[in-house]
Amino acid sequence: MLLALLIAGKLLMGNGGDRPNREEKICGKQHFWRDKKEEMGYRLQYNLLDGHARILDKNNIRKATGTMSAMEEKFERLVSGNFLKPGDVIGVSRSFYDHYGIYIGDGKVIHYADKTKDFGRNVSIYETDLKDFTQGSKDYFVLHFPKTGGPPRKLRSSTNFNVNPREHMGIFDFLFKAKYKLFSPEETIERAKSRLGESAYNFTRNNCEHFALWCKTGISFSRQVDMVLSI
Known part of the structure; x- marks a missing residue:
């Protein structure tokens, strides 16, 4: 029993x-x-x-x-008392997708998006306020990287939520089973700042999640794309 x-x-x-x-x-x-x-x-x-x-x-x-x-x-x-830390990979769940960025402190986020919304004609990497990044959502998440290694998992800022965190197990998890470099908060922020102004967005190869994970781990990959392509 x-x-x-x-x-x-x-x-x-x-x-x-x-x-x-x-x-x-x-x-x-x-x-x-x-x-x-x-x-x-x-x-x-x-x-x-x-x-x-x-x-x-x-x-x-x-x-x-x-x-x-x-x-x-x-x-x-x-x-x-401060859920966010500088150098965090931060994300917010929209209706059908997650949007990612790098929290750099003082209520600022660097992300890959249009100036007024996540997608648009003028998508680039730029700095914005946390409020604009979350678009008013009270619940957001940061990626937790287990000390023992393995793929990152979401930590919700909310303590009362029903969002199912189970993710598709695919290439994403396979890549992160190998030991990867985890950059320090300072290094992560510098890497994010080094790409400010970039406008080479590509949904399948260079989206907001690719950018955020690259800043933190050096691995440019998107679980969301992995999930779509495996359907």
Whole structure:
């Protein structure tokens, strides 16, 4: 029975990072949960059965759940009070796609887009305000790069969301299984700035996701294109 629970738990968690979460109060005895870290009213816990983690606030409200690697990073961001960090690969989910950029600090983002929208006749790499980048959306994400390697996963700024983070497993994941270079925040920002003014946008070969991942890892690739081409 215990083995079955372990297997079921691992299948449920998969290889994702920040899992969909509905904020709810955790009540009753939690026999299989243990605290790993506590700070600023937040508690990072892990499950004895499958090893996945969750974050609770001072009122015992579950704020996030997912892999330990992802929850450790989300915990630190929640505790700091600043979810975004300079050098982050930032993204926002539109109706049918994700738009990516590089957060450079002070509420500024460098991204590949038209001046008034993501797509248009004059797409280039330029600097804009976070508010313009998100287009008013309160929920955005940053890419989490696991310490053990492997493909990056999304960390949502929201602690209450239903977006399914399961991504298509294709060439993207294969590329990131190999060890790759992760540039420092300073290097990532410099790489983004080095391409300001570029206007060679191409949906399949040089889009906003290609640009953002190249700035952070040196790998120019797009999971979204991978998903479309594999259909």
